Amino acid sequence: MVYLKPQLFFTTPPSPCPYKEGEEERKLVTEISHDEAILQYDLMIKSGFRRSHTYLYRPQYNRPDYCLSVRVRVKDFSMRKSQRRVWNKNNDLTASVYNAVATEEQYQLFKPYVEGRHGDGDMSDMSWFDYKDMVDSSPVDTEIIEFRTPQNELVAACIVDWVHGGVSAVYSFFDVMHSDRGLGSYMILWLIDQARTKKLDYVYLGYWIKESSKMSYKSKYKPIEGLVDGVWEDISQDM
Incomplete structure (x- = not known):
């Protein structure tokens, strides 16, 4: 089994969903660890995360089936x-x-x-x-x-x-x-x-x-x- 070093996650403040009025979006975000970047990304994309710059993120909504990877x-x-x-x-x-x-x-x-x-x-x-x-x-x-x-x-x-x-x-x-x-x-x-x-x-x-x-x-x-x-x-x- 493959393990990563402990990661720090944070959640962004709520903001309007860019795709539907009335929905609020938060993002669960973590910084990519440079010494484990490839492994970290390989594992987390399977958990619905995407990359932006040097961060991995996943949108969070009140409805779990609203936004799917x-x-x-x-x-x-x-x-x-x-x-x-x-x-x-x-x-x-x-x-x-x-x-x-x-x-x-x-x-x-x-x-x-x-x-x-x-x-x-x-x-x-x-x-x-x-x-x-x-x-x-x-x-x-x-x-x-x-x-x-x-x-x-x-x-x-x-x-x-x-x-x-x-x-x-x-x-x-x-x-x-x-x-x-x-x-x-x-x-x-x-x-x-x-x-x-x-x-x-x-x-x-x-x-x-x-x-x-x-x-x-x-x-x-x-x-x-x-x-x-x-x-x-x-x-x-x-x-």
């Missing part, structure tokens, strides 16, 4: 016709995988994306230095994947954490002028394909709230499991 079961995933169309539409893109190092070119793609798609969120006013800190500060196995057209135009990027048995999609963004390509969907499909190639079991997609239309896209990737009362179970029929 979800992951795609890679070996059983099969593309739908609509997903196959997205895949084929983007087969001209070249994916390049890099160590997690921010570039100005990435930021010029990131900034209009968050302003246009998430202008009411707390990321919309992120400066270059904020973006650089988000990408560069990871103490775990983090990479950034860039997707480029044949003309070498950067049209999408995805920050990912590789964990034991899976990959976690930390944050993705794309050129909103290419919305017809379905780039957000394509990046998830690409990660599922890469996970299958690497013989990994899961692609972690963060959190899912059934009542949030912003999260409904996650229901397209089935079979999908949710962490319900501390146990991972198939929730495909509930989505």
Whole structure:
């Protein structure tokens, strides 16, 4: 059995849920231990935690079934016709995988994306230095994947954490002028394909709230499991 050193957890003050009016959210947070970072992350992502910078966190709500950590079961995933169309539409893109190092070119793609798609969120006013800190500060196995057209135009990027048995999609963004390509969907499909190639079991997609239309896209990737009362179970029929 694997043990970690004792960890200090703290709970944030309540704040409005960004996905539904009237709900309050707290976060259970712990700092990543640099000498046990990989092991700590491997264990805690299985308990529903996500990474942000050098911290691991898990949202807490009064309703335990309101916000679930979800992951795609890679070996059983099969593309739908609509997903196959997205895949084929983007087969001209070249994916390049890099160590997690921010570039100005990435930021010029990131900034209009968050302003246009998430202008009411707390990321919309992120400066270059904020973006650089988000990408560069990871103490775990983090990479950034860039997707480029044949003309070498950067049209999408995805920050990912590789964990034991899976990959976690930390944050993705794309050129909103290419919305017809379905780039957000394509990046998830690409990660599922890469996970299958690497013989990994899961692609972690963060959190899912059934009542949030912003999260409904996650229901397209089935079979999908949710962490319900501390146990991972198939929730495909509930989505």
